[in-house]
Amino acid sequence: MALNFKKETFREDYTYSNSDAAIKRFPFPFPEDQYMYSVNIEPHTKGKQGTVCEFTFDIDEHYVAECLDKKITLEQDPGRYKALPHMMDAQWDFVELTMEALAQDYPEHFSLKKQGLIWTWENKPLGIKDTFTFGDTSTLATEPFDYIGRQLQGDFVLLDHRDETLYADAGIVTSQADWSLAFNVGMSWREWHGPVPRATELGVMDRALKYLLNLQIGSPVRRLNWTMTVNPRLDTSPENYPHWGGERNTVNAENIGDLIHLRVELQTLFRLPRSNAIVFSIRCYLISLKDIATYPRWAKRLHRVQKTMHPDLIEYKGMTKFHPMMVDWLAKFDDGETLAIGTQPE
Amino acid sequence: MSMINVKVAAIEQVTPLVKHFTFVKEDGSSLPAFSGGSHVVVSIDIGGRVHRNPYSLMGSPMENEAYHISVRRQENSRGGSVFMHENVTVGMPLKITYPMNLFSLAKKGRKHILIAGGIGITPFMSQIADLKRMGANYELHYAFRSPEHGAFAAQLKESCGDHLHCYIDSNATRLDLEALLSDQPLGTHVYVCGPSPMVVATLETARNLGWPENHIHSEQFLSPPIGEPFKIQLARSNIEIQVSAEMSMLEAIEAAGVEADFLCRGGVCGRCELDVLETDGALLHNDHFLTDSEKASCKKIMPCVSRAKGERLMLDL
Ligand code: HEM
Ligand code: FES
Numbered sequence: 001m002a003l004n005f006k007k008e009t010f011r012e013d014y015t016y017s018n019s020d021a022a023i024k025r026f027p028f029p030f031p032e033d034q035y036m037y038s039v040n041i042e043p044h045t046k047g048k049q050g051t052v053c054e055f056t057f058d059i060d061e062h063y064v065a066e067c068l069d070k071k072i073t074l075e076q077d078p079g080r081y082k083a084l085p086h087m088m089d090a091q092w093d094f095v096e097l098t099m100e101a102l103a104q105d106y107p108e109h110f111s112l113k114k115q116g117l118i119w120t121w122e123n124k125p126l127g128i129k130d131t132f133t134f135g136d137t138s139t140l141a142t143e144p145f146d147y148i149g150r151q152l153q154g155d156f157v158l159l160d161h162r163d164e165t166l167y168a169d170a171g172i173v174t175s176q177a178d179w180s181l182a183f184n185v186g187m188s189w190r191e192w193h194g195p196v197p198r199a200t201e202l203g204v205m206d207r208a209l210k211y212l213l214n215l216q217i218g219s220p221v222r223r224l225n226w227t228m229t230v231n232p233r234l235d236t237s238p239e240n241y242p243h244w245g246g247e248r249n250t251v252n253a254e255n256i257g258d259l260i261h262l263r264v265e266l267q268t269l270f271r272l273p274r275s276n277a278i279v280f281s282i283r284c285y286l287i288s289l290k291d292i293a294t295y296p297r298w299a300k301r302l303h304r305v306q307k308t309m310h311p312d313l314i315e316y317k318g319m320t321k322f323h324p325m326m327v328d329w330l331a332k333f334d335d336g337e338t339l340a341i342g343t344q345p346e
Numbered sequence: 347m348s349m350i351n352v353k354v355a356a357i358e359q360v361t362p363l364v365k366h367f368t369f370v371k372e373d374g375s376s377l378p379a380f381s382g383g384s385h386v387v388v389s390i391d392i393g394g395r396v397h398r399n400p401y402s403l404m405g406s407p408m409e410n411e412a413y414h415i416s417v418r419r420q421e422n423s424r425g426g427s428v429f430m431h432e433n434v435t436v437g438m439p440l441k442i443t444y445p446m447n448l449f450s451l452a453k454k455g456r457k458h459i460l461i462a463g464g465i466g467i468t469p470f471m472s473q474i475a476d477l478k479r480m481g482a483n484y485e486l487h488y489a490f491r492s493p494e495h496g497a498f499a500a501q502l503k504e505s506c507g508d509h510l511h512c513y514i515d516s517n518a519t520r521l522d523l524e525a526l527l528s529d530q531p532l533g534t535h536v537y538v539c540g541p542s543p544m545v546v547a548t549l550e551t552a553r554n555l556g557w558p559e560n561h562i563h564s565e566q567f568l569s570p571p572i573g574e575p576f577k578i579q580l581a582r583s584n585i586e587i588q589v590s591a592e593m594s595m596l597e598a599i600e601a602a603g604v605e606a607d608f609l610c611r612g613g614v615c616g617r618c619e620l621d622v623l624e625t626d627g628a629l630l631h632n633d634h635f636l637t638d639s640e641k642a643s644c645k646k647i648m649p650c651v652s653r654a655k656g657e658r659l660m661l662d663l
Contacts, residue, residue, distance in 0.1 A: 214617050274381055274408075
């Protein structure tokens with residue numbers, strides 16, 4: 001099925017919106033009325049038709065606009081792409097993984113033709129067609145990870161596996177929830193997770209790392225993470241905090257349903273074959289409170305989750321300014337009905 | 347766990363004790379690429395019992411038409427290698443895991459010293475392909491019993507040239523670990539694979555010379571040792587299982603139809619870890635995963651290689 005790509009923006013006038021179909025398939029992250037960090041990792045197996053897990057990488061109606069937004073961010077700040085020299089094998093592994101998956105899952109939009117190591121890649125939505133030699137960096141205009149990373153929604157980090165831990169040794173990061181690639185590159189698992197409150201005490205981080213060190217080729221895994229963002233802005237980076245931090249002050253009881261967005265990251269992790277590296281993919285989905293409330297079940301659940309949120313998490317996720325107002329706004333949708341476990345909208 | 351269906355494309359006797367097997371995908375498609383030092387676990391059915399043995403991939407990681415493994419015949423093992431030697435024939439279908447790597451090269455290493463003993467040469471065969479491709483600085487030190495046991499020595503001479511140094515017991519040429527490891531530039535990594543005395547000697551020598559722990563790498567697959575039969579109780583499944591002398595605990599659990607997690611089946615990855623709820627006898631920890639204090643606490647066990655003595659071993663499964 002061919003997708004209709006929308007013209008929309010993720011900055012300044014914020015014309016981003018979700019179609020009814022996009023709302024319905026939104027990866028709502030709360031199966032229960034309470035939320036706390038856990039090792040919520042599961043195999044990244046094929047999901048039902050139409051869901052965000054149907055394919056290895058999800059391409060949706062926002063694809064073209066998101067790639068454009070990524071281009072703007074990278075132009076303004078080339079430091080959003082970084083790859084240490086020993087990650088070149090991982091870069092090519094990443095090219096193979098993504099091109100093969102996209103060509104197989106979305107044949108009307110992407111194609112990959114191979115003649116030995118001579119590959120021809122065509123990306124119809126973005127009007128790109130190139131022939132290159134797999135493994136030979138001189139045959140592409142940019143580094144391979146940069147080349148294909150720009151043609152995908154979401155952020156990617158390539159992790160080197162050594163010394164019984166993972167190091168974030170390459171990344172293309174333009175839609176992050178307030179963390180910095182430039183700051184984190186070269187860091188290890190425990191170092192970059194240092195700021196996360198409570199998770200270390202709960203043992204979540206050590207167990208998750210142990211699991212990831214065993215990640216197998218051909219058996220990717222996934223998890224959801226979430227936060228709240230004012231306006232549908234992809235680039236909520238520390239580097240550009242001056243551009244978005246102040247938007248929190250514009251939220252009031254009248255506009256909160258339009259301004260506050262639930263930001264969900266579908267995080268997938270794949271073992272890469274030649275490099276033994278791991279790719280961490282962070283695919284960001286945004287939905288306004290108003291759109292969530294079109295499904296009463298979601299509004300009720302979100303209300304309960306937010307009402308009982310641990311104060312440390314409210315602060316860590318940057319929600320302090322608008323959190324009470326948000327709980328009040330959501331309260332009017334909650335009649336107290338018991339909800340079964342599950343994230344489905346209806 | 348995802349498995350790959352392969353068939354045996356060729357078998358070659360390389361030394362009196364070693365056979366080389368070539369696998370291709372059963373459906374003719376290509377196999378996944380892999381990284382130097384990777385292994386696969388081969389499943390073989392011996393009289394209705396599934397044995398799973400890890401073998402290093404020896405081919406070039408860039409070649410994905412076929413995988414290559416070598417198997418040394420171990421007379422006193424539990425039959426896996428004997429079966430591979432005597433019963434596996436060309437054309438036979440087998441199931442293998444995706445490649446996994448518990449012995450990867452340190453990509454940031456300035457120099458790499460590879461030390462192989464006997465069949466321990468196998469993981470280095472694919473690592474050398476990677477090292478050559480990366481133009482890395484390396485030395486391969488290969489020790490074996492006598493000229494006819496130097497599987498792949500000729501082939502390695504051709505591909506490694508001056509980088510290869512052979513030590514042959516019967517010619518009384520010996521590897522001097524102390525000399526080799528005491529004069530290496532900063533940023534050198536050492537890798538060892540072979541019989542356990544050689545591995546232990548290498549690790550000890552490197553440590554005594556003050557090598558940083560993360561520059562010392564070893565791979566030593568443990569064949570699950572033969573032991574005494576014993577019984578286990580699975581608390582959540584509410585059953586008792588007899589573990590026979592030649593079966594591993596993990597195999598016995600699987601044979602009883604209980605799903606158990608596993609990965610390396612060689613006592614190194616940690617995936618199969620089980621909590622011990624009760625025990626009356628000694629636990630025979632054969633793994634490289636648990637720390638000494640965890641082993642002493644008798645609270646955890648790795649059923650892929652470890653065993654027990656006694657009547658009662660209640661596991662949280
Ligand atoms: C291996 C790839 C991963 C990378 C590169 C990564 C990176 C990060 C970074 C940079 C942060 C933000 C820390 C900050 O505030 O500066 C973060 C947060 C977090 N990470 Fe990871 N992470 C990875 C995998 C995982 C996995 C598998 C888990 C599973 C439990 C996890 C759990 C968390 C949690 C709970 C947070 C806090 C998020 C929030 O509350 O918004 N991470 N991660
Ligand atoms: S399966 Fe790896 S330690 Fe047991």
